[in-house]
Amino acid sequence: MGKSTSSSTITLPKNWPSQLPYLITPTHSPNLTPSNLAAIRIPPSPSDPLPIIPKSYKPGPCQSVRITPITDPAHPAHNQSGLFAATNLQPGQLILPYIGELHSSLPNPSYDYSSSDYDLWVDREGDVAVDASRMGNEARFVNDFRGVPGKMEGGKSKANAEFKVVWDERRKERVMGVFVLGEGKSGKVKGIRKGEEILVSYGRGFWGERRGDEGC
Numbered sequence: 001m002g003k004s005t006s007s008s009t010i011t012l013p014k015n016w017p018s019q020l021p022y023l024i025t026p027t028h029s030p031n032l033t034p035s036n037l038a039a040i041r042i043p044p045s046p047s048d049p050l051p052i053i054p055k056s057y058k059p060g061p062c063q064s065v066r067i068t069p070i071t072d073p074a075h076p077a078h079n080q081s082g083l084f085a086a087t088n089l090q091p092g093q094l095i096l097p098y099i100g101e102l103h104s105s106l107p108n109p110s111y112d113y114s115s116s117d118y119d120l121w122v123d124r125e126g127d128v129a130v131d132a133s134r135m136g137n138e139a140r141f142v143n144d145f146r147g148v149p150g151k152m153e154g155g156k157s158k159a160n161a162e163f164k165v166v167w168d169e170r171r172k173e174r175v176m177g178v179f180v181l182g183e184g185k186s187g188k189v190k191g192i193r194k195g196e197e198i199l200v201s202y203g204r205g206f207w208g209e210r211r212g213d214e215g216c
C-alpha cells in the first residue's frame with residue numbers, strides 16, 4: 001500500500017490504521033507560535049547536551065519495529081496494538097523519533113489536546129508538545145509496561161525503553177525519541193530482543209489522571 005507525500009510515495013508500515021495519516025515529518029498545529037518554534041530550535045550545547053538524530057537518518061517506516069495487534073487477553077491493551085522489536089536493539093540506542101502534531105497549550109478550536117493519550121512534552125518551558133492521536137508514526141503504538149505479562153518475577157514486564165528529547169540534525173529541531181533503556185546502575189538491562197514488546201513508563205501521573213486521583 002502506498003501513500004503520497006509532497007515529495008515521494010512511501011510504503012506504509014504493516015498494520016498502520018488506514019484511517020490515520022502516516023507522518024514522516026511533524027505537522028504544526030495552528031496554535032503553535034513563532035516563540036514555541038524558537039524554543040525547540042535552540043541547538044544543544046555543552047551545558048545542555050542532547051542525543052542526535054544524524055542527517056543520514058532515513059525518514060519513513062522504521063525497519064527495527066513492528067506494529068502488532070495485541071491478541072493476549074491477559075495484556076491490558078488487549079484488542080489494541082503495541083510496538084515490537086523486529087531486530088535486536090542495543091542498550092541506549094535510538095529506536096525511532098516520535099512524530100505527530102507539534103502544538104502549544106493555547107486553545108485550538110478544532111481539537112482538545114488535553115484529552116489525548118498520545119501527547120508528550122517536547123519542551124515544557126517553551127510550551128511545545130507533540131501529539132500523535134490524529135496522525136503520527138509507529139512510535140504512537142508504544143505501550144506502558146504496567147500490567148503487561150512478561151518473564152520477570154511474578155510474570156510481569158518492566159520498562160525496556162524510554163522517551164527522551166533528541167536533537168534532529170535534519171530539521172535542526174528538538175523532537176521526542178523512543179530509546180532503548182541504557183544499562184543503568186544495575187547493568188541488568190540488556191537491550192531489547194527481536195520479538196519483544198517495546199515498553200516505556202508513561203509515568204504515574206498518566207494513570208493517576210485517568211483514575212481521577214493524585215497518582216499511585
Ligand SMILES: C[S@@+](CC[C@H](N)C(=O)[O-])C[C@H]1O[C@@H](n2cnc3c(N)ncnc32)[C@H](O)[C@@H]1O
Nearest residue numbers: 076077080081117118140141142143144145146
Ligand atoms: C499511546 S497509546 C499506546 C498504543 C495503543 N495501545 C494503541 O493501539 O493505539 C496509549 C493507550 O494505550 C493503552 N495502554 C498502553 N499501555 C497500557 C497499559 N499498560 N495498561 C492499559 N492500557 C494501556 C491505553 O488505552 C492508553 O490510553
